[in-house]
Amino acid sequence: MALLFEEGPPMGPEEFRLLRDLVNETCGIDFGWDAKFVIERRLRERLRALGFSSWARYHEYLVFHPRGDAELEQAVELLTTNETYxxxxxxxxxxFAREILPRLAERNRAKKRLTIWSAGCSTGEEVYTIAILIADSRLFEGWEVRVFGSDISRGVLRKARRGTYTEASFRAMPSRYERYFVEGPAGRQVRPEVRSMCHFGQLNLLAHERSAIVGAVDAIFCRNVLIYFDEESRRRAVRTFFERLVPGGYLLLGHSESLLHISNDFELVHxxxxxxxxxxxxxx
Amino acid sequence: MSDEVLDDLAAEDTERRRRAVQRSDSLPPERRRRAWLSGLGDLDWRVRREAIDAVASHAGGDAETIEALIDALLQGDNVGLRNAALEALGRLGRDASEALRRRLRRTQGGERKFLIEALGDAGAPEAVAELVALCSDADPNIAAASVDALARLGGAEAEQALRDRLKNSEPFLRMAALDGLVRLGARLAWSELAPLLDDPFARRVAVPLLGRSGAAEAVGPLARLLESASPHVSAQATRALYELASSLGLSVVETPLTAQRLVALRTHLREGDRATRRAALALALAGRDVEALGDVLAVAGEDTLPPLAVEALRRWGNAAIAPLLEVESRVAGPARALALELAAELGRDQAPDPTLRASLLRALAAPAPRVVAAAVRGLAWHARGEDLPRILGLANDERDAVRGAAREALDLLGERHPDALVQAVSHIPRAALGGVLPRVLARAGAAATLDELRTAFASGDAEQRAACLEALGELGGDAPVDLIALSLTDEDPWVRMAAATVLGRLGQGTDALLRALRAGDEDPEVRAAIVRSLGSVEGPEIDDALRGCLDDDAPLVVVSALHGLLARRHPAASVSLREVLRHGDEGVVGRTFRAIGTLPEEEAKAVAEALLDHENWSVRAHAARLLAGYGGAEATLVARLGAEEDERVRDAIRAALPKVRGG
Incomplete structure (x- = not known):
C-alpha cells in the first residue's frame, strides 16, 4: 500500500475531467489536458492525507462530503499557488515607475490618494514591489497610499502579511532596493514603512460582488493569473477590473497576456x- | 416465516426469543398477539422489554390486544407479565384508557388497584372523575392508589381532590395526598398546611409544600427542620427554605438561622447534592456564616452562584471583604479566584481599600491563570495609576484567560485613568505592546497617529489588525473608511467582523457593507456583524437587504436582521421571532431576547409570557429575566415556578420575582 501511495494512483481521463471542471467552476482556472500531471502532482498529498485510493473517491468527497467545501478550498490553494518574486x-x-506613477501623481494631486490593486498577489512579492516603487519615487509623500493585494488562497495571504522572504524571492531585485528590507532570523523582512502601505484580502476574481468591496482603484496589476482561466472566466474577471478602475486607470497584465477576444472596453497605451x-x- | 417466529419464541436461547418478538410485527394479528403476550410474560427482562416496545409501537387502536393486555394485568400468577402489561398499557396512553375504564367499572375488589395504576400511567384525564370517586373507597389501598393516579394525571380537578383528602381522618390517605400534591408542584396556602404540621410524619412529607407556600409562617417550622436528625429531611428543609427566601426575600431567613442551624447548612454544603449545596450556599451567606465561607467558595468555584447567593452577599456588603480575603489567603484555584472577584466587586463602590488592592496585586503572581485573571479583573476597579504597567505587561500574556482579562481591564482603566495609561504606555517599547497598542491608545484617547496605526495594521496577527480597526474607528470623522472597508476582504473572520462593526459605528461604508452582504461572507458571525451595522442605517435598500437575511441559514444572522427590522418596526420581524428561538445556541437565544426587549412593553411582555413554556430551558429562563423588567407578570411567574422542573429556570424565576414585585 505504501508503494501505491509513493507512486500515487493513476488519474484516469474521466477523473481528470471531473476534477478539472470542479476547479474551473470554483475559481475559473482552466487546466488543459496537458496539465493532468500538474493536478496529480499537486493534489497527491491530499489524496494521501485523506486515505483515498482513487481520484474518483477524492472527487466524490469534494462534491458530497460535509467538509468538501473546505477541502476544495485547500485543493484550489494547492493548484493556484504559483511562485513569484x-x-x-x-x-x-x-x-510603471517612470511613466504611470508620475501620471497618477499628477492626476490625483488634489485628493492626494493613490490605490493600486494587485489581483492574484500570491505570497505578496508583487504587492511589496509596487509599494517600494511608490516609496522610491518620492512622488507620494504625505499621500494616502494603498496597495491592495488579493488572492483566493488564505495560506499565501498569511505568508504575504508576514512580509518575510528567503533568498529565492530576491533573485531579480536590483540591489539598490535592499534598503527597503531588514535582516531577520527567518529571512529578509519588508520595512514597516513599506508594509504600512500594503493591505491584503481574500478574493475570488470571479466573485464580482465581493470584488466590488475593493472600491475604485487607480491601477490594477493582474500578471500571469488570467492565463490559467478559461475564456469566460477571463471575461468576467476583466469586467470586474473595468468596473473597479477609475476612468483613466491602468490595467497591467503579464507579458504573454492580452485582452484580445476578451474585452473591447479598454484602450491600449504605448x-x-x-x-x-x-x-x-x-x-x- | 410465522411458524419460524413462534418456534423461536419457544427457544431456550434468550436472544432468539428476543429477536422473534422483534420480528413479530410481520405475523397475522392473532399470532402476533400471541407472540407479544408470550414476550411480555417471558422470564428474561430483555425479551419483556422488546415485547413492551413492540406493543407500544404497533398495538394502538387494536382493541383485542388491549383487552388481552388488561387480562394479563389482572392475572395473578405471573408478576413479570403483569408489570410488563402495566407498562405497555401505560405507553399506549389514551388508546388504552377507555378499555381500562370499562373494565374498572366491571371489576370488584383489590384487582381494581392495577387498573387504577394503569389509568394513572396512561395519562387519561377522562378518568379523573372516576378516580376522584374512588379516593373515598372503603378499601384504603384502592383509595391510596386513586390518589397516586390523580397525582400523576394532574389538572385542577385532580389537585382539588388531593387537597380534599388532606382533611381525611385516615393518616395513610393524608400522606398519599400530600405526596401527590408535592409531585404535582402544587402551591398550598398556610391555612391548609398548618393543621398537618402537628403530625411529625406529615410535617416531613409537607416540607416542599412549605417551601412553595410563600408564607412567612412557614419559615419557623422549616428552620427547625434544618436541625432534623434525618439528613434527608434537613436537606429537604434547606431547599424549601431557599425557595421560601426566593419568594419572600432574604430578610425572613436571616434571624432564624441560628448557630446550630448554620452548622447543619455547612454539612449540606459539603455533602449535599447540587440543588441542596446551592441552597445551603445561599442560606449560609444570608446567615453571614464566616466559617462556611471556605466551603461556599469551594462549591461556588465549581458551579455558578445562585442569584439569591449574590443577593445575600450584597446584603452582607463590604463587611464580607475582610473574611473573603482571609479565606482567599488560604485557598487556591477556582475558590481563590472567586474570593478575589467577590471581594473586588463588593469593594467596588467603597473607599479605596489598601488590603484588597494588595491581595489583588499579590495574586497576579499566582500560578493558576484563573486566579490571575480574577485579580486583573478586580484591579480594573481597584488599581492605582502606578499599577498599570503590570497590567499592561499581562495584556500580551500567552495565557488566553489572563490576556483577555488584562485587555478588558485596560479598556476600563483607559477610561478611568487615561493619563496614567498613556504614561504607562510611554515607558514601554511600542514593539513590546504588540496587539494591545492600538486598543490601549484608542481607549486612553491618546494621540495614536494614523501612521502608527497603519504600521500596526500591516501585521500578520489578526487580533492586532482587528484592534487597529477599532482604533481607526475611534478617529471618527478622520477614519480612513476605505481602508476599513478593504478589511471586509480580510482572510480572518475576526478582522472582517471588526471592519463591519467599525463601519456600523461610524455610520459609513454602507455600499461596501451591502456588497459584502450580497457577496455572502462564508462566516455567519461576519454576516451577522454586517447585518447589525446595516441595521442602524436608514434606507429602502437596507430594508430589502435585511428582509433577505431572514432566510439566511444561520440563526445568528436572522436574529441580527430581526433586530434591525424590529428597530424599524418592520412587519416581517415578528413572524420570524418564534422560529429563531427553536435554535439551541445560547448566544442566539440571548440576542433574540435582546431584540424582543426592543418591542413596545405590552408586546414584549406578551411574547415573553408565551415563551415561558418553550421547549428550550434557556428560552424559558430568558423569558423570566425579561419579564423581571415589567410590572404585572408576578402571577405568571409564580405559576410557572410551580410547574417548572429545571433548576436553572427556577433560579431565573426566583431572581425575577423580587424585581417584578418592585423589590
Whole structure:
C-alpha cells in the first residue's frame, strides 16, 4: 500500500475531467489536458492525507462530503499557488515607475490618494514591489497610499502579511532596493514603512460582488493569473477590473497576456518599454 | 416465516426469543398477539422489554390486544407479565384508557388497584372523575392508589381532590395526598398546611409544600427542620427554605438561622447534592456564616452562584471583604479566584481599600491563570495609576484567560485613568505592546497617529489588525473608511467582523457593507456583524437587504436582521421571532431576547409570557429575566415556578420575582 501511495494512483481521463471542471467552476482556472500531471502532482498529498485510493473517491468527497467545501478550498490553494518574486518582469515595472506613477501623481494631486490593486498577489512579492516603487519615487509623500493585494488562497495571504522572504524571492531585485528590507532570523523582512502601505484580502476574481468591496482603484496589476482561466472566466474577471478602475486607470497584465477576444472596453497605451491597458476617460 | 417466529419464541436461547418478538410485527394479528403476550410474560427482562416496545409501537387502536393486555394485568400468577402489561398499557396512553375504564367499572375488589395504576400511567384525564370517586373507597389501598393516579394525571380537578383528602381522618390517605400534591408542584396556602404540621410524619412529607407556600409562617417550622436528625429531611428543609427566601426575600431567613442551624447548612454544603449545596450556599451567606465561607467558595468555584447567593452577599456588603480575603489567603484555584472577584466587586463602590488592592496585586503572581485573571479583573476597579504597567505587561500574556482579562481591564482603566495609561504606555517599547497598542491608545484617547496605526495594521496577527480597526474607528470623522472597508476582504473572520462593526459605528461604508452582504461572507458571525451595522442605517435598500437575511441559514444572522427590522418596526420581524428561538445556541437565544426587549412593553411582555413554556430551558429562563423588567407578570411567574422542573429556570424565576414585585 505504501508503494501505491509513493507512486500515487493513476488519474484516469474521466477523473481528470471531473476534477478539472470542479476547479474551473470554483475559481475559473482552466487546466488543459496537458496539465493532468500538474493536478496529480499537486493534489497527491491530499489524496494521501485523506486515505483515498482513487481520484474518483477524492472527487466524490469534494462534491458530497460535509467538509468538501473546505477541502476544495485547500485543493484550489494547492493548484493556484504559483511562485513569484520581487521585481518580476522588471521592464514593465520600470515603465510603471517612470511613466504611470508620475501620471497618477499628477492626476490625483488634489485628493492626494493613490490605490493600486494587485489581483492574484500570491505570497505578496508583487504587492511589496509596487509599494517600494511608490516609496522610491518620492512622488507620494504625505499621500494616502494603498496597495491592495488579493488572492483566493488564505495560506499565501498569511505568508504575504508576514512580509518575510528567503533568498529565492530576491533573485531579480536590483540591489539598490535592499534598503527597503531588514535582516531577520527567518529571512529578509519588508520595512514597516513599506508594509504600512500594503493591505491584503481574500478574493475570488470571479466573485464580482465581493470584488466590488475593493472600491475604485487607480491601477490594477493582474500578471500571469488570467492565463490559467478559461475564456469566460477571463471575461468576467476583466469586467470586474473595468468596473473597479477609475476612468483613466491602468490595467497591467503579464507579458504573454492580452485582452484580445476578451474585452473591447479598454484602450491600449504605448509606454516607452511596454504596452498597458487603460480604462478610457469619461466621455471619450 | 410465522411458524419460524413462534418456534423461536419457544427457544431456550434468550436472544432468539428476543429477536422473534422483534420480528413479530410481520405475523397475522392473532399470532402476533400471541407472540407479544408470550414476550411480555417471558422470564428474561430483555425479551419483556422488546415485547413492551413492540406493543407500544404497533398495538394502538387494536382493541383485542388491549383487552388481552388488561387480562394479563389482572392475572395473578405471573408478576413479570403483569408489570410488563402495566407498562405497555401505560405507553399506549389514551388508546388504552377507555378499555381500562370499562373494565374498572366491571371489576370488584383489590384487582381494581392495577387498573387504577394503569389509568394513572396512561395519562387519561377522562378518568379523573372516576378516580376522584374512588379516593373515598372503603378499601384504603384502592383509595391510596386513586390518589397516586390523580397525582400523576394532574389538572385542577385532580389537585382539588388531593387537597380534599388532606382533611381525611385516615393518616395513610393524608400522606398519599400530600405526596401527590408535592409531585404535582402544587402551591398550598398556610391555612391548609398548618393543621398537618402537628403530625411529625406529615410535617416531613409537607416540607416542599412549605417551601412553595410563600408564607412567612412557614419559615419557623422549616428552620427547625434544618436541625432534623434525618439528613434527608434537613436537606429537604434547606431547599424549601431557599425557595421560601426566593419568594419572600432574604430578610425572613436571616434571624432564624441560628448557630446550630448554620452548622447543619455547612454539612449540606459539603455533602449535599447540587440543588441542596446551592441552597445551603445561599442560606449560609444570608446567615453571614464566616466559617462556611471556605466551603461556599469551594462549591461556588465549581458551579455558578445562585442569584439569591449574590443577593445575600450584597446584603452582607463590604463587611464580607475582610473574611473573603482571609479565606482567599488560604485557598487556591477556582475558590481563590472567586474570593478575589467577590471581594473586588463588593469593594467596588467603597473607599479605596489598601488590603484588597494588595491581595489583588499579590495574586497576579499566582500560578493558576484563573486566579490571575480574577485579580486583573478586580484591579480594573481597584488599581492605582502606578499599577498599570503590570497590567499592561499581562495584556500580551500567552495565557488566553489572563490576556483577555488584562485587555478588558485596560479598556476600563483607559477610561478611568487615561493619563496614567498613556504614561504607562510611554515607558514601554511600542514593539513590546504588540496587539494591545492600538486598543490601549484608542481607549486612553491618546494621540495614536494614523501612521502608527497603519504600521500596526500591516501585521500578520489578526487580533492586532482587528484592534487597529477599532482604533481607526475611534478617529471618527478622520477614519480612513476605505481602508476599513478593504478589511471586509480580510482572510480572518475576526478582522472582517471588526471592519463591519467599525463601519456600523461610524455610520459609513454602507455600499461596501451591502456588497459584502450580497457577496455572502462564508462566516455567519461576519454576516451577522454586517447585518447589525446595516441595521442602524436608514434606507429602502437596507430594508430589502435585511428582509433577505431572514432566510439566511444561520440563526445568528436572522436574529441580527430581526433586530434591525424590529428597530424599524418592520412587519416581517415578528413572524420570524418564534422560529429563531427553536435554535439551541445560547448566544442566539440571548440576542433574540435582546431584540424582543426592543418591542413596545405590552408586546414584549406578551411574547415573553408565551415563551415561558418553550421547549428550550434557556428560552424559558430568558423569558423570566425579561419579564423581571415589567410590572404585572408576578402571577405568571409564580405559576410557572410551580410547574417548572429545571433548576436553572427556577433560579431565573426566583431572581425575577423580587424585581417584578418592585423589590
Amino acid at each position: 520581487f521585481f518580476r518582469e522588471k521592464y514593465q515595472l520600470d515603465a 509606454l516607452s518599454s511596454d504596452m498597458v491597458y487603460r480604462r478610457p476617460e469619461l466621455g471619450i
